[in-house]
Amino acid sequence: MTDIHPVDGARLAQLCRAIYDKLREEIYLAAAQEGFVDLRPSHSNVLRHLDAAGSRIVDLAVRADMTKQSMAYLTDALAKLDYVEIRPDPTDGRAKLVVLTPRGHDAIAALTRLSLAAEARIATHLGQAKLDAVRDGLAEIRAALEEPRQ
Amino acid sequence: MTDIHPVDGARLAQLCRAIYDKLREEIYLAAAQEGFVDLRPSHSNVLRHLDAAGSRIVDLAVRADMTKQSMAYLTDALAKLDYVEIRPDPTDGRAKLVVLTPRGHDAIAALTRLSLAAEARIATHLGQAKLDAVRDGLAEIRAALEEPRQ
DNA sequence: GTTTATAGACAGAGAGACTGTCTTATGCAA
DNA sequence: TTGCATAAGACAGTCTCTCTGTCTATAAAC
Numbered sequence: 001m002t003d004i005h006p007v008d009g010a011r012l013a014q015l016c017r018a019i020y021d022k023l024r025e026e027i028y029l030a031a032a033q034e035g036f037v038d039l040r041p042s043h044s045n046v047l048r049h050l051d052a053a054g055s056r057i058v059d060l061a062v063r064a065d066m067t068k069q070s071m072a073y074l075t076d077a078l079a080k081l082d083y084v085e086i087r088p089d090p091t092d093g094r095a096k097l098v099v100l101t102p103r104g105h106d107a108i109a110a111l112t113r114l115s116l117a118a119e120a121r122i123a124t125h126l127g128q129a130k131l132d133a134v135r136d137g138l139a140e141i142r143a144a145l146e147e148p149r150q
Numbered sequence: 151m152t153d154i155h156p157v158d159g160a161r162l163a164q165l166c167r168a169i170y171d172k173l174r175e176e177i178y179l180a181a182a183q184e185g186f187v188d189l190r191p192s193h194s195n196v197l198r199h200l201d202a203a204g205s206r207i208v209d210l211a212v213r214a215d216m217t218k219q220s221m222a223y224l225t226d227a228l229a230k231l232d233y234v235e236i237r238p239d240p241t242d243g244r245a246k247l248v249v250l251t252p253r254g255h256d257a258i259a260a261l262t263r264l265s266l267a268a269e270a271r272i273a274t275h276l277g278q279a280k281l282d283a284v285r286d287g288l289a290e291i292r293a294a295l296e297e298p299r300q
Numbered sequence: 301g302t303t304t305a306t307a308g309a310c311a312g313a314g315a316g317a318c319t320g321t322c323t324t325a326t327g328c329a330a
Numbered sequence: 331t332t333g334c335a336t337a338a339g340a341c342a343g344t345c346t347c348t349c350t351g352t353c354t355a356t357a358a359a360c
Contacts, residue, residue: 011265015288016170022295023163058307070348094307094356115161125294130287137284138165144275145172192316208338220317244325244338
């Protein structure tokens with residue numbers, strides 16, 4: 001009988017998925033142990049895109065490539081958890097600004113630190129140079145995928 | 151004001167996530183255009199792990215790292231869409247075997263072909279050697295992440 | 301000043317994961 | 331052989347996160 005999965009396991013998409021899943025699990029588990037028990041991976045869709053001065057929901061939605069309704073759901077959840085504050089935009093009566101609370105700043109700092117720690121652990125296996133090379137290659141791949149297909 | 155995101159954008163996890171999301175979108179969009187309109191990314195959690203001779207739900211669940219209830223939901227959905235057939239296991243009255251239908255075989259073949267095509271497109275940007283090096287590095291990283299943390 | 305565009309809110313739906321419980325079948329041991 | 335622990339899966343319910351569609355209020359443009 002022929003093999004069902006001729007080239008599986010070595011596919012770029014599967015590798016990226018597996019690595020992302022592992023890192024996400026590791027980072028959010030560690031964050032929970034530091035006290036951020038209510039922080040969920042989906043929340044990083046907000047935190048990653050916040051400006052220091054605060055951002056509008058619609059801008060966050062565009063950056064995260066999701067609908068403004070979905071982004072509103074996430075920002076509302078983060079507001080209830082005291083990671084962000086939502087206040088009216090003084091320059092536009094329709095808009096609101098999502099701004100980080102001190103706890104939100106702490107969360108971003110922790111997530112950043114834990115991400116770096118995870119990479120440092122990987123570097124002990126591969127060596128820093130190789131890890132850097134992979135990361136540079138991934139950045140190139142991401143850029144290549146941004147381009148429209150002909 | 152200090153920068154909120156000191157090292158963002160170059161993080162391994164974010165790169166893997168972005169690339170996986172793009173590839174997944176691209177591959178499943180192309181698959182839909184080939185007639186697999188009802189195939190969803192979550193279904194690959196089943197298809198990726200199926201044995202040629204058929205697999206039990208509980209085994210698929212372990213391989214996909216999810217509960218058997220969740221896996222049963224997915225295999226049931228795939229059965230309704232005629233990608234798999236669920237039949238009793240002749241060797242164990244409690245168990246059922248999930249086996250691919252011809253349409254399921256076609257779907258796996260298409261997904262495999264489209265994945266390779268996406269990587270070939272990337273190779274035109276990076277060169278095959280660089281892409282291979284990145285893939286090898288990712289495989290090493292995945293292996294490193296499998297090891298328990300000390 | 302009227303029309304159009306924009307920001308967000310509200311309601312509802314659906315996918316995909318989870319936990320908990322239950323039934324049935326297997327297999328081993330008393 | 332009976333009786334119990336184990337295992338496979340089914341059933342019910344919940345939760346998170348995303349979507350579409352519609353609506354209000356404000357801003358901007360003509």
